[in-house]
Amino acid sequence: MLLEIAGLTKHFGGLTAVADISFGIDKGEIIGLFGPNGSGKTTLLNLIAGLIPASAGRIVWKGKNIAGWQAHEIAAAGLVKTFQNPQLFAELTAIEHLMIAGHLALKRRLGWRRIATLIDPEYRNNSRALLERAEEVLGLCRLASARGLSAAELSYGEEKMLGVAMGLMCEPDLLLLDEPASGLGTVEIDNLETVLRDLKAHGTTLCVIDHKVGFLRKLADRAISLHHGAKIAEGTPDQVLRDPNVIMAYLGRAHAAI
Amino acid sequence: MKQGIWIAVVATALCVLPLVFNSDVALTILVFSYLQGMLAVSFNLIFGFTGQLSMFHAAAFGIAAYATHLFMQHLGVAYWSATVLAAALVAAVSVVVGAICFRFRLREFYFAVVTLAFSEMARLTVLNWNSLTNGSLGINLQEKPPLWLPGTGIVKLESTLAWYYLSLVALGATLLVCGRMVHSWMGRCFAAIRMNDELGDTLGINVFRYKLTAFVVGNMMAAVAGSLYAYFLGSLEPGFLSIDQSLGIVAMVLLGGRSVVAAPVVGAFVLTTLPHLIHFSAEIRSIVYGAILIFTILVMPQGIYGGLWQIMRRRHAA
Numbered sequence: 001m002l003l004e005i006a007g008l009t010k011h012f013g014g015l016t017a018v019a020d021i022s023f024g025i026d027k028g029e030i031i032g033l034f035g036p037n038g039s040g041k042t043t044l045l046n047l048i049a050g051l052i053p054a055s056a057g058r059i060v061w062k063g064k065n066i067a068g069w070q071a072h073e074i075a076a077a078g079l080v081k082t083f084q085n086p087q088l089f090a091e092l093t094a095i096e097h098l099m100i101a102g103h104l105a106l107k108r109r110l111g112w113r114r115i116a117t118l119i120d121p122e123y124r125n126n127s128r129a130l131l132e133r134a135e136e137v138l139g140l141c142r143l144a145s146a147r148g149l150s151a152a153e154l155s156y157g158e159e160k161m162l163g164v165a166m167g168l169m170c171e172p173d174l175l176l177l178d179e180p181a182s183g184l185g186t187v188e189i190d191n192l193e194t195v196l197r198d199l200k201a202h203g204t205t206l207c208v209i210d211h212k213v214g215f216l217r218k219l220a221d222r223a224i225s226l227h228h229g230a231k232i233a234e235g236t237p238d239q240v241l242r243d244p245n246v247i248m249a250y251l252g253r254a255h256a257a258i
Numbered sequence: 259m260k261q262g263i264w265i266a267v268v269a270t271a272l273c274v275l276p277l278v279f280n281s282d283v284a285l286t287i288l289v290f291s292y293l294q295g296m297l298a299v300s301f302n303l304i305f306g307f308t309g310q311l312s313m314f315h316a317a318a319f320g321i322a323a324y325a326t327h328l329f330m331q332h333l334g335v336a337y338w339s340a341t342v343l344a345a346a347l348v349a350a351v352s353v354v355v356g357a358i359c360f361r362f363r364l365r366e367f368y369f370a371v372v373t374l375a376f377s378e379m380a381r382l383t384v385l386n387w388n389s390l391t392n393g394s395l396g397i398n399l400q401e402k403p404p405l406w407l408p409g410t411g412i413v414k415l416e417s418t419l420a421w422y423y424l425s426l427v428a429l430g431a432t433l434l435v436c437g438r439m440v441h442s443w444m445g446r447c448f449a450a451i452r453m454n455d456e457l458g459d460t461l462g463i464n465v466f467r468y469k470l471t472a473f474v475v476g477n478m479m480a481a482v483a484g485s486l487y488a489y490f491l492g493s494l495e496p497g498f499l500s501i502d503q504s505l506g507i508v509a510m511v512l513l514g515g516r517s518v519v520a521a522p523v524v525g526a527f528v529l530t531t532l533p534h535l536i537h538f539s540a541e542i543r544s545i546v547y548g549a550i551l552i553f554t555i556l557v558m559p560q561g562i563y564g565g566l567w568q569i570m571r572r573r574h575a576a
Contacts, residue, residue, distance in 0.1 A: 049460060075462035083460075089453040100446045104462035118438050127443075170462055 001060075002027045002205055003048070003079070003174060008057035010043055010229075017043040019229040020057070025174065025207060030200055032220030032237055033209045036250055040229035041209045042084060045176045049081035050074040062173075076104055078173035082166070082180065084209075086159035088151040094162055095147050098134035101169035106130055108171070134169065140198065141165040142191050157188040164195065174205040181212045189215055217241065225249070269430070276422050285418045291523075291530040292425035293487045296432045298510040298522035300479035303436050305508070306516030307445065308472040309452030311366065313374035313504045314355060315480050318348045320499030321380055322481030323488035324391060327399060337403035341485040348481035349474050351380075356473040360466050374501065381499035396495030403489055421490050428486060429523070432479050437519045439475070448472055513554055515561025524563045 003025040010018040018040045025031050033041050046052045048059055050071040059067045066074055075081075089097060106114060138144050141161045146154055154162065160180060167175050180196075181189050189212070196206060196219060210216045216223070216237065223240040225233040227249040233240045240246055276285055301315045325344035329335055335343065355376045364372050384391050391397070402414045405424065415421055439445055447468040450458035455465045488494050497503070506529065514525025532550065536543050558565030 051456075051460065071459040072462050072464050075460055080462075081460055083457075087454060087457040087460075089450060089457070091453060092449065096446075096449075100450045100458070100463075101461050103443060103447060103450075106443055107462070114443060118442055118444065166461060 001025070002062065004058075004060040005048070006058045006060070008044070008047060008059065009055050010040075010047055010052070011055045017229050018047060018054075021226070021229075021231050023224055023231065023234060025205060027173075027205055028200070028203060029205060029221045030196070030219055031205075031207045032216040032223040033207065033226065034213070034216065034223055034240060034246065035209075035226035039226040039249070041226055042178055043229075044226070045081055045178055045207070045209065048074075049079065049176060051081070075170060075172075076107070078171075079176070080167050080170045080172035080174075081176040082163040082178060084178040084182065086156075086163050088154075088159060088162065090151050093148050093150050094138065094143055094154070094158075094165075095131075095134055097151070097162055097166055098137055098169050099130060101166035102130045102134060104170045105133065137165050137168050141168070141195055157184050160184060161188075161192070161195075164192070168199070172204060174207065175199070177206060177208045179209050179211065181210050181215050193219060213241065272426055273423075276419055280419075282418050285422050287531055287534055289418065289421050289425045289490055290487075291527045292422075292429040293483050293490065294507075294510065294530050295523035295526035296425075296429050296483040296486075297480055297507050298514065298526045299429075299432050299436055299519065300476045300483070301507045302511050302516050302519075302522045303439065303448075303479075304472050304476040306511060306522075307440050307452065308448040308469060310469060310473065311370040311508075312473065312476070313370050313501070314352070314377050314473075314477065315507050316501070316503035317377035317380040317499050318352065318477035318480040319484035319487070319503065320384065320496075321351065322348050322484035323494055323498050324384060326485040326488065327397060327494060328390065330401075337401070337489070341482060344485055345478045345481040349478050352474045352477040353470065356470045360469045360473075374504070377499065377501070377504065381496055384499055385496040391494075391496070394496060396493055399489055399492050399494060401489075415489075425486060425490070428482065432483075433520055433523075435475070435479065440519055444468065444471070509551060511561075513551065513561055515563035515565075517560065518563055521561055521563035525561065528562065 001024045005024070006022045008018055008021045009016065021044065033044070035041050043052070047054050050066070050069050050073070054067050057067065058065050061074070061077060061079055064077075066077065066079075069077075089100065092100070110117065135144075135147075138147055141164060143158060143161055143165060146158050146162075149158075151159070151162075160183070164177065164180060167177070177196075180192055184192065193215065196208070200206060208216060208219065220237045223233075223235065223237040224231060225240050225243065225246045227245070232245040232249060233243040235243075275288075297315065297319060301312070304310050304312045304315075322341075322344040325347050326337070326340045329340035329343045330337060333340070333343075355373065359369055359372055385393060387393075402416050404412050405415050405420065406412050413420070415424060440448065447458065447463050450461070450463055451465055451468055459465050484498065488498070510525035510529050511522045512525070513528060514523060515521030532547060533543065536546050538546060554562065560568070
């Protein structure tokens with residue numbers, strides 16, 4: 001098991017946003033996280049990525065309990081999260097974003113030798129390799145035409161895609177995607193699906209939150225549904241979406257009875 | 259490549275300058291400009307590139323100036339060894355101050371205020387520790403640092419000309435170090451921290467480590483500038499660590515520009531030279547000086563360097 005979560009809980013004052021959730025993610029699968037607004041999906045991903053500290057529970061990543069680690073340590077261990085509202089560097093172009101996101105890849109390749117590259121003219125070669133990779137990722141995410149545009153000039157769809165592209169540059173083992181399809185048009189969603197399938201083919205494990213049930217049903221191998229911070233169903237996407245508890249959570253008691 | 263040619267042209271011009279234009283007063287002003295330039299460039303590593311408004315720069319400068327003298331007097335070491343020790347001391351102090359500020363995630367004005375408090379702590383210590391620092395009277399520094407020169411061997415640095423070249427080399431070294439850091443993967447980490455440190459964090463950048471790196475390295479360069487400045491001036495006083503000094507450095511960076519490594523040198527040059535060019539009575543001089551500062555910042559928000567570059571590019575395009 002790549003990631004194993006046991007009894008994960010988060011309280012915000014008197015509110016329990018995530019209540020005693022346990023599940024596991026295997027290498028190479030795509031997990032879909034369903035749930036109505038406020039059901040604790042984003043909080044769950046933020047807990048896993050170390051952006052907020054958990055109140056209780058264990059997050060075991062590749063055999064190590066990472067609960068309490070800092071976000072950059074978790075990212076360096078291969079667990080990377082993208083944001084629901086695109087987070088970008090305002091003054092920089094798309095390609096510059098990807099060069100920054102290449103930090104972990106460079107760090108893995110060079111280790112402490114990267115300090116020496118500050119005075120070593122050979123550094124340019126390392127930098128070129130990183131740039132080539134960044135260009136490749138831009139192409140993969142259909143962002144080649146946005147290469148030189150600054151963050152302010154990108155469309156919403158491009159901003160979201162750039163978030164995914166930055167995640168890719170980190171070379172993660174597990175990529176946590178927080179509503180990557182929200183606010184996107186049909187063409188952009190197809191595009192996103194192609195990119196995510198391509199990622200899976202290259203061995204990246206994905207955990208995706210989305211409201212677009214159709215999109216996630218096609219994409220996910222396995223689904224988990226949350227309601228009021230608790231896990232209410234787990235199984236294949238079809239099983240989960242047919243589950244009476246899930247239907248009740250989304251649509252109310254009347255529909256669940258049918 | 260083109261940039262390399264420009265650097266070579268400017269460097270050669272500055273090296274030849276004293277041979278053509280040999281006025282002691284002018285050279286003295288240039289030495290002060292270069293040393294202030296070192297301060298401004300190193301401050302900009304922390305402020306302009308990493309986005310942390312440090313008010314500790316004057317403290318790093320002043321602590322090193324005093325420490326160099328005290329190490330020479332009490333440990334009996336030579337000037338250059340004392341300078342290295344002073345820079346090491348400043349590095350140690352910066353690690354403590356930086357670690358406290360960055361561990362508690364102080365940002366923007368909170369960071370500025372807390373570093374200012376540390377800076378005032380250092381200034382008041384210098385001011386009140388009479389037995390060591392001679393308090394508000396300051397200290398006269400009689401000796402001049404020695405330097406080995408090819409051909410003549412070891413000489414005492416007494417002529418302004420020798421100081422001119424020494425300060426030019428020191429400024430060049432500061433620019434080189436900052437340039438290498440900024441135009442590298444480390445500079446990309448600095449940029450990420452400046453613009454969105456939470457995003458940098460999720461991309462695996464150790465925000466604490468790189469903020470601290472910029473702070474410590476910047477302060478160490480200020481320390482070397484402080485050592486040189488005190489021994490060129492020939493005296494030490496608590497005003498070295500004052501808020502005025504820190505604000506002066508901020509003004510140099512804003513005036514010169516903060517997006518290019520060398521731009522603050524322009525601001526340092528203007529602010530050091532200007533008071534000598536305005537021949538009015540003291541009261542009027544401050545007003546004129548202030549008006550020029552305000553006017554320039556209003557007209558050229560990217561600083562003189564950035565503003566001129568933009569004008570040149572526009573003309574080139576037309």
